[in-house]
Amino acid sequence: MSKQRLLVDLFSGCGGLSHGFEQAGFDCIVGVDIDAPALKTFAHNHPHATPMKLDLSESVSIDAIVDEVNGREVEVIVAGPPCQGFSLTGTRNENDKRNKLFYSVFQLAERIKPKYIVIENVPGIANLYEGRARAAILDEFKRLGYSSSEKLMYAPDYGVPQIRKRMFFVGVLGSKEFSFPQASHKPENYVTCEEAIGDLPTLEHDLGSDVVDYPMDAKSDYQKLMRKNAKSLYNHVGTKHTDLVVSVIRQVPEGGNHKDLPPGVGDSRKFNEAWTRYHSQKPSKTIDTGHRNHFHYKWDRVPSARENARLQSFPDCFQFVGPKTQQYKQIGNAVPPLLGFALGNQIIKMDRNDV
Numbered sequence: 001m002s003k004q005r006l007l008v009d010l011f012s013g014c015g016g017l018s019h020g021f022e023q024a025g026f027d028c029i030v031g032v033d034i035d036a037p038a039l040k041t042f043a044h045n046h047p048h049a050t051p052m053k054l055d056l057s058e059s060v061s062i063d064a065i066v067d068e069v070n071g072r073e074v075e076v077i078v079a080g081p082p083c084q085g086f087s088l089t090g091t092r093n094e095n096d097k098r099n100k101l102f103y104s105v106f107q108l109a110e111r112i113k114p115k116y117i118v119i120e121n122v123p124g125i126a127n128l129y130e131g132r133a134r135a136a137i138l139d140e141f142k143r144l145g146y147s148s149s150e151k152l153m154y155a156p157d158y159g160v161p162q163i164r165k166r167m168f169f170v171g172v173l174g175s176k177e178f179s180f181p182q183a184s185h186k187p188e189n190y191v192t193c194e195e196a197i198g199d200l201p202t203l204e205h206d207l208g209s210d211v212v213d214y215p216m217d218a219k220s221d222y223q224k225l226m227r228k229n230a231k232s233l234y235n236h237v238g239t240k241h242t243d244l245v246v247s248v249i250r251q252v253p254e255g256g257n258h259k260d261l262p263p264g265v266g267d268s269r270k271f272n273e274a275w276t277r278y279h280s281q282k283p284s285k286t287i288d289t290g291h292r293n294h295f296h297y298k299w300d301r302v303p304s305a306r307e308n309a310r311l312q313s314f315p316d317c318f319q320f321v322g323p324k325t326q327q328y329k330q331i332g333n334a335v336p337p338l339l340g341f342a343l344g345n346q347i348i349k350m351d352r353n354d355v
Contacts, residue, residue, distance in 0.1 A: 005348070006072055008032075008065065008114070009049075010056060010079035010105055014041040014330040017078050017120060019318060020340020022046075025348055026076065030068055032056065038330050041321045056104040066111050074112050076347065079105045080120040080335055106140040109171075116178070116347055117141070117171040120335050123152055125167050137169055146171030149178040153339055157183035160313045160336045161191035161222065161283045168343065172350075181346040193297050194280040195220040197307045203238035204299055212236055230316035235327055236306035239292075248275060249300040255279035269293065278303075284311045290328025305331060313338035 005026045009018035012031035022028055028049045031042045036053055043051040050068055054061035081102040102119065109117055119137060126134050134150075141148040148171050155164040158181070170178040185191070201208055201215050212233045218224040241249070248266045252258075258266050258275040266275050278284050278297040285294055292302050303311070305320055305327040313336040320327040 005076070006074045007076045007078060008069065008074050008108070008112075009042075010077060010108065011081050011101070012042050012051075013038045013080065013333050013335075014320065015046055016312065016314065016334030016337050017080060017118075017340040018049075019045065019314070020335070020337035020342075021076065021078060021344035023337065023341045024344030026344055029072065029074070030065060032061070032065060037322045037326045038333070041319075041330055044321050045318050056101055059107070062104060062107045062111065065108055069112055074114045076116040076118060076344075077105060077109055077112075077114045078118045078120070078340070081105065102137060103140070106144060109144055109146075113173065115173050117146060117169075118343060119169040119171075121167050121169075123165045123167050126150075126152070141169070141171040144171075146173055147175055147177045149180065151180040153180070153342075154183075155313075155336050155339060156187075156190040156283045157185055158336075158338050158342045159185050159191055159222070160311075160338045161193060161196035162285075162287055162311045162313075162336065163283050164286045164336065166335065166339065168339075170343070176350075178350065179346070181342045184342070190283050191220075191222045192281050193278045193284050193311070195222050196226075196284075196310050197296075197303070198280070199223045200233065200236060200304075200307060200310070202299055203236070203301065203304065207238035207240060208236050208304070210234060210237060226310055226313075226315050228315060228317070233306060233316060234319045235309065236304045237324060238304060239302050239324075241301060246300050249277070249295050252277040252295065254297055255282065287312055287332050289332030290325060308332070312336050 007018060007021055007026040007028045009028055009031045012033045015031055018028040028046050030050050031046060032052045032054050033039045034055050039051045039053055105119060138148050148169060150169045152165055152167050155162055172178050199216055199219050201212060214233055218227055251261055251265060252275050253260055254277055256277055269275060273293045276285055276293055277295045280297040287308050296303055305324060308331045312331055312334055320330055
């Protein structure tokens with residue numbers, strides 16, 4: 001029997017990154033977040049892990065996690081510190097205490113000494129504040145005796161049907177450097193919106209309910225992958241739009257946005273992502289937290305929470321807890337599980353000296 005590969009997930013949100021690692025063969029034993037609704041979803045989908053609602057800016061929180069780990073050998077800490085401070089949106093206040101939260105990752109690492117540390121953040125972290133945020137992370141790796149590698153990962157390269165870029169830093173205890181996984185997909189075979197969600201109920205005449213049956217067999221390899229271990233479909237509930245909103249959506253061509261609308265139509269929203277309709281033969285735009293700016297490639301409505309989850313690469317067996325607004329927020333804030341799977345798989349290969 002092979003040894004358990006134990007994982008701690010800091011700033012876990014609903015658990016997208018750790019779920020991907022679990023699909024690769026890890027066991028998450030602790031998930032930490034300050035957001036209670038997201039932690040409920042984490043707990044529902046990680047029944048073997050301890051959910052801990054903690055403020056990681058406080059040192060007593062680190063003590064509590066160490067107590068919960070209780071001497072067990074943790075192989076990996078994964079962490080997605082809040083990116084509001086580092087993000088290209090927002091105020092970019094360098095003194096925002098959220099920008100310092102990544103130090104808690106290293107405070108815990110100093111105590112439990114995992115072999116690997118994986119930190120995920122927005123692409124903007126590399127250059128923001130003249131690179132000081134990035135430099136601080138790399139300095140912490142060095143201080144604790146970890147080699148460090150970094151890469152901007154493009155989600156479609158790893159089978160995620162969504163245009164999304166995330167920055168990853170991986171530290172390895174000792175001198176061996178982490179080599180990031182090679183892309184599994186090329187632009188000509190990126191997973192498309194239709195391949196991702198084309199098998200789901202249309203919700204055209206019915207808003208659906210929180211648990212429904214599949215209306216058809218899976219039509220693509222991706223749909224088969226997403227349906228693994230799922231008997232029913234959860235979180236696929238439609239949104240009732242006003243007649244005016246539906247009339248505007250109807251005028252947006254597939255793959256188009258507000259720039260394709262006639263003069264005077266849809267004037268309430270004119271920013272870059274406004275009135276964007278997905279293209280059936282391309283990955284989706286970056287999933288947001290439910291601002292209702294994106295629409296189904298075929299039907300005149302916003303995607304359901306489950307459709308967004310599919311586009312984020314959450315399998316159908318992963319259920320989101322709470323009201324619909326919370327589901328959208330949790331999905332939009334998550335790391336695509338398939339990115340976690342690619343990284344977790346690479347770590348296992350490194351341990352076997354396969355890379």
